[in-house]
Amino acid sequence: xxxxxxxxxxxxxxxxxxxxxxxxxxxxxxxxxxxxxxxxxxxxxxxxxxxxxxxxxxxxxxxxxxxxxxxxxxxxxxxxxxxxxxxxxxxxxxxxxxxxxxxxxxxxxxxxxxxxxxxxxxxxxxxxxxxxxxxxxxx
Amino acid sequence: xxxxxxxxxxxxxxxxxxxxxxxxxxxxxxxxxxxxxxxxxxxxxxxxxxxxxxxxxxxxxxxxxxxxxxxxxxxxxxxxxxxxxxxxxxxxxxxxxxxxxxxxxxxxxxxxxxxxxxxxxxxxxxxxxxxxxxxxxxx
DNA sequence: TCATTTGATGTTACTCTATAACATCTTCGG
DNA sequence: CCGAAGATGTTATAGAGTAACATCAAATGA
Numbered sequence: 001x002x003x004x005x006x007x008x009x010x011x012x013x014x015x016x017x018x019x020x021x022x023x024x025x026x027x028x029x030x031x032x033x034x035x036x037x038x039x040x041x042x043x044x045x046x047x048x049x050x051x052x053x054x055x056x057x058x059x060x061x062x063x064x065x066x067x068x069x070x071x072x073x074x075x076x077x078x079x080x081x082x083x084x085x086x087x088x089x090x091x092x093x094x095x096x097x098x099x100x101x102x103x104x105x106x107x108x109x110x111x112x113x114x115x116x117x118x119x120x121x122x123x124x125x126x127x128x129x130x131x132x133x134x135x136x137x138x139x
Numbered sequence: 140x141x142x143x144x145x146x147x148x149x150x151x152x153x154x155x156x157x158x159x160x161x162x163x164x165x166x167x168x169x170x171x172x173x174x175x176x177x178x179x180x181x182x183x184x185x186x187x188x189x190x191x192x193x194x195x196x197x198x199x200x201x202x203x204x205x206x207x208x209x210x211x212x213x214x215x216x217x218x219x220x221x222x223x224x225x226x227x228x229x230x231x232x233x234x235x236x237x238x239x240x241x242x243x244x245x246x247x248x249x250x251x252x253x254x255x256x257x258x259x260x261x262x263x264x265x266x267x268x269x270x271x272x273x274x275x276x277x278x
Numbered sequence: 279t280c281a282t283t284t285g286a287t288g289t290t291a292c293t294c295t296a297t298a299a300c301a302t303c304t305t306c307g308g
Numbered sequence: 309c310c311g312a313a314g315a316t317g318t319t320a321t322a323g324a325g326t327a328a329c330a331t332c333a334a335a336t337g338a
Contacts, residue, residue, distance in 0.1 A: 007286095027323065041289065046325065062201045063256050065295095065324060080241065082250040095244040102219065102241070105234040106259045111221040114261035117202050120245045122253035146315095166294065180318065185296065204295060204324090281338085288331070295324070302317070308310085 006055065010048045012036070014057050014069060022088035023066035061090060063119045068092070081119045086127035145194065149187045151175070153196050153208060161227040162205035200229060202258045207231070220258045225266035 006014075016032050017024055024032075026045045033040050049067060052058040059070050061081060068090055070079075080093040103113040122128075145153075155171050156163055163171075165184045172179050188206060191197040197206050200220060207229055209218075219232040242252040 025324075039288080042325070043289080043327095044287075047287080062258070080244060082245040082248065082252070084250075085253070091245075091248065091250065093245055093248055093250075098240050098244045101237050102257060102259060105219060105237045106221040106230075106232055106261070109221065109230065109232050110264040111223075111230065111232075111259070112262045112264075112267040113221070113259045114224070115259070117256070117258045117260070118241060119201070119256045120241060120250070120252045120254070121256070122245070123251045125249040125251075128251040164295075178317080181296070182298095182318080183316075186316080279338105281336105283336080284334090286331100286333080289329085291327085291329105293324100293326075295322100297320105297322075299320085300318085302315100304315075305313090307312090 004051060004054070006051060006057075009033070009037070009040075009044070010051055013045070013048050014052055017058055017067060017069035020069075023061045023064050023068045023090055025064075025066045029067070059092075061119065062117050063121065078116050078118070082124070083119055083121050084124035084127050085121050086123050086130075089124055091124065143190060143193070145190060145196075148172070148176070148179075148183070149190055152184070152187050153191055156197055156206060156208035159208075162200045162203050162207045162229055164203075164205045168206070198231075200258065201256050202260065217255050217257070221263070222258055222260050223263035223266050224260050225262055225269075228263055230263070 012033065013029050016029055026042060026049060029049075030040065030042060030045050033045070049058060049060075053060065056075075057070060058067050059079070059081075060067055061083065063083065068081075071092060074092060074094055077096075078099060080095050080098060082091040082093055084090070099116055099118065102116050102118060106113050151172065152168050155168055165181060165188060168188075169179065169181060169184050172184070188197060188199075192199065195214075196209060198209050198218070198220075199206055200222065202222065207220075210231060213231060213233055216235075217238060219234050219237060221230040221232055223229070238255055238257065241255050241257060245252050
């Protein structure tokens with residue numbers, strides 16, 4: 001049945017995200033792919049991203065409406081994202097203990113957790129040392 | 140200078156959010172206010188929400204693109220949100236220790252945290268016991 | 279072989295979220 | 309009164325995501 005295997009386009013989008021130093025929006029990816037596929041539409045991008053997400057190769061950044069590639073080292077599990085509001089870089093922090101602490105906390109109040117989203121905005125080491133107050137923090 | 144005091148419209152939006160059992164989008168609020176202010180525009184809603192957010196009276200739910208009122212008891216600090224993907228209800232869990240654990244984790248990797256966003260999707264006690272698998276989890 | 283089914287992909291159009299840009303009004307200090 | 313500065317109104321548009329339906333391609337079975 002051909003199954004849900006990744007095709008050339010999926011891999012191309014993943015490569016774009018891997019090459020980027022910052023999260024890319026679905027429309028950034030759309031623009032990037034137009035060179036090779038002039039008629040590609042948003043729907044196709046989102047379908048690829050959904051596939052890649054299920055495969056654990058990409059992760060959505062909820063607070064940026066954007067997408068990042070996941071380091072192949074990390075397991076296909078949620079990770080804590082540290083998002084620099086100056087340079088836009090996102091670091092994926094593998095802190096299983098912290099994620100466990102979060103799900104434990106909501107479980108304690110009777111909730112049944114399923115999908116934790118943990119994103120911390122701030123400044124990365126380099127930007128913090130530069131202390132550039134001209135940029136403002138996005139949503 | 141009139142300052143950044145809350146006006147009648149701000150309070151009306153806050154009241155809408157307090158009365159709602161689920162997060163409301165900016166456009167839900169727009170529709171709700173149109174009865175009283177037929178010509179109100181999205182810009183005005185977002186300006187009010189920004190003011191209310193600064194005042195600690197409302198909080199944005201990043202994974203839902205929606206807004207909730209903050210319980211007056213909680214300090215004007217970030218809270219952990221437990222979001223039920225069945226009924227849509229959002230519980231604000233006051234777990235300062237967990238938030239501290241998250242910021243500590245990213246600090247350990249050299250990051251300078253500023254604004255943590257912690258949202259856990261899953262099912263509330265009631266919906267979990269009903270176990271309704273017909274609904275699917277939104278983004 | 280050919281029809282049928284089924285899932286993937288293409289295509290169009292749209293909804294929803296959010297903000298830019300500029301006009302107008304208001305308030306206050308002089 | 310006059311002008312500056314902030315708040316608010318208004319218009320238009322950008323950006324994110326999806327619904328609905330057409331089309332295609334591979335597998336299956338008569």
